[in-house]
Amino acid sequence: MLTRGVLTATSTYTMIALDLPRWVIKAIDKKRRGFLWKGQEKANGGNCLVSWDKVQRPLEYGGLGIHNLEVFGWALRIRWLWAQKTDPNRPWAGLPIQVPAKAKALFDMAIDAVVGDGESILFWTDRWLNGGTLAELAPNVFRTVPKRVRKSRTIAQALQNRGWVQDIRGALTVQVLMEYLQVWDLMDGVILQQGVPDQFRWKLSQSGSYSSKTAYAACFVGSIRFPPWKRIWKSWAPLRCKFFLRLAIKQRIWTADRLAKRGLPHQAACPLCDQEHETARHLLLTCVHPAMLVANISAPEFGHCRACYFDDQFFSLVELNYKICAKRSSQGSELPHHPGHMGNLEAPQCLCVRGCSSKCSVAPPDCVQRVCSLVHGRSIQTQGAPR
Numbered sequence: 001m002l003t004r005g006v007l008t009a010t011s012t013y014t015m016i017a018l019d020l021p022r023w024v025i026k027a028i029d030k031k032r033r034g035f036l037w038k039g040q041e042k043a044n045g046g047n048c049l050v051s052w053d054k055v056q057r058p059l060e061y062g063g064l065g066i067h068n069l070e071v072f073g074w075a076l077r078i079r080w081l082w083a084q085k086t087d088p089n090r091p092w093a094g095l096p097i098q099v100p101a102k103a104k105a106l107f108d109m110a111i112d113a114v115v116g117d118g119e120s121i122l123f124w125t126d127r128w129l130n131g132g133t134l135a136e137l138a139p140n141v142f143r144t145v146p147k148r149v150r151k152s153r154t155i156a157q158a159l160q161n162r163g164w165v166q167d168i169r170g171a172l173t174v175q176v177l178m179e180y181l182q183v184w185d186l187m188d189g190v191i192l193q194q195g196v197p198d199q200f201r202w203k204l205s206q207s208g209s210y211s212s213k214t215a216y217a218a219c220f221v222g223s224i225r226f227p228p229w230k231r232i233w234k235s236w237a238p239l240r241c242k243f244f245l246r247l248a249i250k251q252r253i254w255t256a257d258r259l260a261k262r263g264l265p266h267q268a269a270c271p272l273c274d275q276e277h278e279t280a281r282h283l284l285l286t287c288v289h290p291a292m293l294v295a296n297i298s299a300p301e302f303g304h305c306r307a308c309y310f311d312d313q314f315f316s317l318v319e320l321n322y323k324i325c326a327k328r329s330s331q332g333s334e335l336p337h338h339p340g341h342m343g344n345l346e347a348p349q350c351l352c353v354r355g356c357s358s359k360c361s362v363a364p365p366d367c368v369q370r371v372c373s374l375v376h377g378r379s380i381q382t383q384g385a386p387r
Helices: 002-007 009-017 022-037 069-086 101-110 139-143 155-167 174-188 212-218 229-233 239-249 256-261 280-286 288-297 323-327 364-376
Strands: 111-114 199-202
Touching (some): 002 009, 002 022, 009 069, 022 069, 069 101, 069 199, 069 212, 101 111, 101 212, 139 174, 155 174, 229 239
Antiparallel strands (some): 111 199
16 A cells, blocks of 8 residues: 555556656565565565566456556646647647657547537547547548647638648648548538537546546556456455465465475475475365365354355355445444355465355354454454444
8 A cells, every 4th residue: 555555546646747768667566566566675586576667557357556656647648738738728728738649549549529619629639520530541641741730730721711721731742632522421421519619528438538547557558357357356455465465366475386486495285284296276275274164164153054055156155245244234234144254364374264054043253253362362353344
């Protein structure tokens, strides 16, 4: 949380106005990476369990939700392009705005124009005709138009006495003539509404208004999603338990199999059961000792049924169901049926108990404390959950 809320936020206001150099971003990332993995200013490669590019992905894509400063800077700088379009009366609106090429491409993709009187929408470059721009619909014609004209010609000016025809200069090849005729036919169906101002809509949000959150999220469209991200990060579990589960699912905890790949000292078999090679899956699913723990948790003296079982999918087996504590009403009403109870177990005892076929007869907070007493011999407060 400190990495996301302090080390990242300190550079936010600077990135709104300036495009940070690469060496500045690397220096900030070095401190963020060291604090995250080691709690110090620096961290070497052995301390980092996950590559920094993956750490900077959003939670739904398997990352830790730490902002990628370069991409975040693009999303923030788009704000000025949006303000220039929607509020042309600002004193600086007529000045050129320097933004990265990728940020400009994202802005052009994400904004739609609704034609009114045609006084604000640019004829050649804005996305106003059938969901596209003339640069996309007639690229050969677009290349014959001077750059200065592209940046200033509005729809109202272009349609007046078909002024857009005069913008076409240069060699008229067969491709240019064919696209010219297509544009001519498209312009016949355009009708301006006098007195109705043009509107711009941000396609990435339901409200139609720009937000840096939606712009940043759009930069990760197409990435592979991380299916169990809600089960981990939206639970009542302590943050260190969520962090452990994320590493376990990604096979990034230091078990014997990973130590062997790197030529580091390791035990030949699981130190708990001495039956199989130690892997993350074995420790959390197939080892005898976790199975005994689950059997004790589901014992009748704790008010649970005996029909607890594990699913086949790995991510569904390492789920912490702390939401049951939030569902308990303050009036002490009966707890509805739920898929399973879990105590506040610290890693690596964070296992999932699923498939209870009957209601739990023990109130969730008491059940949590009793399970913690079984595992740790002490009572642990459930973080964030109402008592």
